Amino acid sequence: MVAPPVAPGQPAADTPPARRRRDVRGTLLRVLLAAAGGVLVYLSFPPRTAWWLAPLGFAVLGVLVHGRRARAGFGLGLVWGLGFMAPLLRWTGEFVGLIAWLPLALVCALLIAVGTAAMAVVSRVPGAPLWMALVWVADEALRAVFPFGGFPWGKIAFGQPEGWYLPLASLGGAPLVGFAVALTGFGLAHLGRDWRVGAPLVVLPLVAGLAATALVRTDPDQGEVTVAAVQGNVPRAGLDFNSQRRAVLDNHVERTLELAADVDAGRAPRPQLVIWPENSSDIDPFRNVDAAAQIQRATEAIRAPIAVGAVVVDRADNLPRNTVVLFEPGVGATDSYTKRQLQPFGETMPYREFFRIFSETVERAGRFQPGDDPTGFAVGDVRVAIDTCYEVAFDSVVRDSVLAGGGANLIAIPTNNATFGYTEMTYQQLAMSRVRAVEHGRAVVVSATSGVSAIVAPDGSVTQRTGMFTPDALVATLPLRGEATLATRLGAWPEWVMTALGLAAVAFGSAVGLAQRRRRSRPTPGAGVGEEETDGGPAGAA
Template identity: 60%
Template sequence: MVAPAISPEPEVTGSAARPRAWVAARALAALGAGALVYLSFPPRTLWWLAPVGFAVLGWLLHGRRPRAALGYGFLFGMGLMTPLLAWTGIFVGAVAWLPLSALEALLVGVPCMAIPLVTRLRGGLVLAALVWVAGEYLRSLFPFGGFPWAKIAFSQPEGPFLHLAALGGTPLVAFAVALAGLGLGDLARRAAARETAPRLLAVPALAVIIPLAAAVATGPLVGTDADAGEVTVAAVQGNVPRAGLDFNAQRRAVLDNHVRRTEQLAADVRSGAAAQPDLVIWPENASDIDPLRNRDAYQLIDKAAKDIGVPIALGAVVIGDDKLPRNTVILWDPQRGPVDTYTKRQLQPFGETMPMRSFFRLFSSAVDRAGNFVPGDKATVFAMDDARVALVTCYEVAFDGVVRDSVRNGSNLLAVPTNNATFGRSEMTYQQLAMDRVRAVEHGRAVVVAATSGVSAIVRPDGSVSKSTDLFTPAALVERVPLRTATTIADRLGAWPERVMVAIALAALVVAVARARRDQVK
């Protein structure tokens, strides 16, 4: 049952209230619209359901009062977030999943509350889409450092809207999808109301056509050439003994698995069954035994590096002089051993860190499983043969600025070591792979995804997946990939497209509120 503070209120025509059944139907439609957007996310390839969901949402929000719009937006958010984030409760239950879904849904409701106000202004559909982008920006910052997991761009790795990531990153993709969907909804609403005059239909029709046409036209502009040469990469997926929160207790077994699979790859190279890689990427948490302090772990990794004969970038938990852990990627040279490190900068709340630990312990003792990791403070590029490898560890790939800083630090290849074993066979790993594919196009880089338990993948600069693994299967992907130093327009513009869109949205909201108050006075 929806709390009264955000429950949709009936429209009033004169003194007669709409029937409660009509309000209930609208509420169900809002939930359904959110579910349509959820279904557009991988592992499905139904990218076109996202604009359809926005079409239903736009129709529902038309003419709504702010309180009612907040309620419908919240329900839309619940329809989207509850199934999308189900993986958060795989091993800790609904105590994590449902509150997170409700909070994210409420943050979806906030921009929805503003959409009916700005659509009354000239260019209302465009302004409404900009308000949606502003809402995504809010969710990337709040709470606990932000949670941008459900960005609409991450639902589009299969559709034409993906190409727009090379021009303006994830905010431009979200703007285009929202605008096309809201335009479609306005067309349907006007047709149902028999408002079929060409002048009335022209604006919503253009709102649908222009984003789609721009996305299709951008496709040929997405750079994929190897302007800095090519390298052969290997992504090693050693697998874990079993899924679950206790996978860290299997630290030695996980390390042994990755050493063993690398040595098998080396044997395959010697026999001619596999190409000799120029560099190897191991996953996040491949060695949760600190190899810089533990001699056994050091020797195992060093032996694997010497066996394959090329540098390995491996995820490890490293203990600092302050006795606190760091989620670190170590560059391991076959002759010189560990020569460089990258420490994860954007830590995962409720996993690597635990905000308000004592408070949340009142609801579940599982909070004590969360770590006390120390974040890094700089982007690092590893020199591995001819490759200059930008590193983005797992959760970081959801954050625009973190990825951008890494890529723009002199890279020609992007690597994403990740660990999804905690989330079992859920959709989480496919959702994250979609982010990797969007980042490939956004930054014009091939992406090497190495996961402990899958899905590992090689992603081309156009966002296509050339090779991938199954879940919970030891594997090594070997592929020749292009190196690219060219910067996309999105890289050159940086955060400015999002800043401008958010600023316009806020300015429009201020004008709309002022106008509404002035009309009330009259």
């Protein structure tokens, strides 16, 4: 009698109990290791400075998925992704609970699992660590555009503001930094199989990062400017922080008046430009005369233009815009920039009618409309690129703002993190600003309603910063730089090329695997009845 076929990778019915126990223990061990690997990557992100943990997390992933089937790569990658994303995105549930946090973390982990399934496919191709790292770049590119316009928050580069890889951002942007980190990790995983291949892949990315330090320029090739970042603070943290909108506006007016008094007394240099945060005036200054008068009062006192983050309601459709309005002494409002990349489930609500079935709280999400002009402000010799809050996470959005209007020589990031309390969100976002500084060779001014506000030099170093939930003002003289980095000139090309190579490797690995399976499925001359071969590879998440 011919025995019924057994699914590859599954123990046969007559498998000894000891063997079955070993299979279960092995599966459990791999799952635990996958979760630990993801947690290592999470621990590499700010506010911690343990950037070197990220390659170790990728090394764990490389060991687990090497030589396995795609579905095993998917399962292990899902666990690894949850270990990374669940704690990283904990801030999204600070005031709304699990309904936002865990589903978002799961979606991100599922997209990571798609990439790790592909990594399993290319792990059998010669030079596997290289192809696996390229697949990671492709996976990050996917998450930057899907779903809901993309959510690139977990890009590996954003965990490297202190690391040796950071200078690579000036050459190929955030994708090149992520590639270098992943390549180091996968090289480490390959050392036990072939050290002659693995060792160079561990060393070269680190050496390249250190060598690229010489290319990071900080000299003021277009002069200097004195800039102030005002943090007025909010009445309280949480979703209802702006329920006292006038109090938030008054806080920023008062802190600016204090700064003006310090300037007049010689205790602080006079700024040529002042940056207020996003939502510093949730009262439309074009509709509320009193709000406009208060802003202008601060402008006249400091005797410098103030860029004010305001909610402006368009008269054409009566819908709000998240806008930065430039107020100038003796003139009033002269220019504006409207946020282009809106935050889903906050400023907008995708599929509002569908999600309303589950909860009426979806109506708390805004109906903001995006802008379409990346041009910031020109104040004398200063050309400021504006990237409001969530926009700093998107490579193309920041690059467009830097190149618009003949090219910016300073970047401003007005932001509002009060909704997320004392969580790690504000530190993660500051890390993005530091990466952007190196990527585009520009100083960055981060102005937050409740912190952390910061002054970032073109080399990514933080020269000044505030605490959280305290009124403060930072004043610094910064270099104006017009020279474009290689990353600015190339734009998305490095990411596109690396993504194409990664996908090509997946196609090649799939073709090779299919050919191998076809050869194994052919009858072997002289084989007994009922005998059949399998590839012996593990299946499923095990």
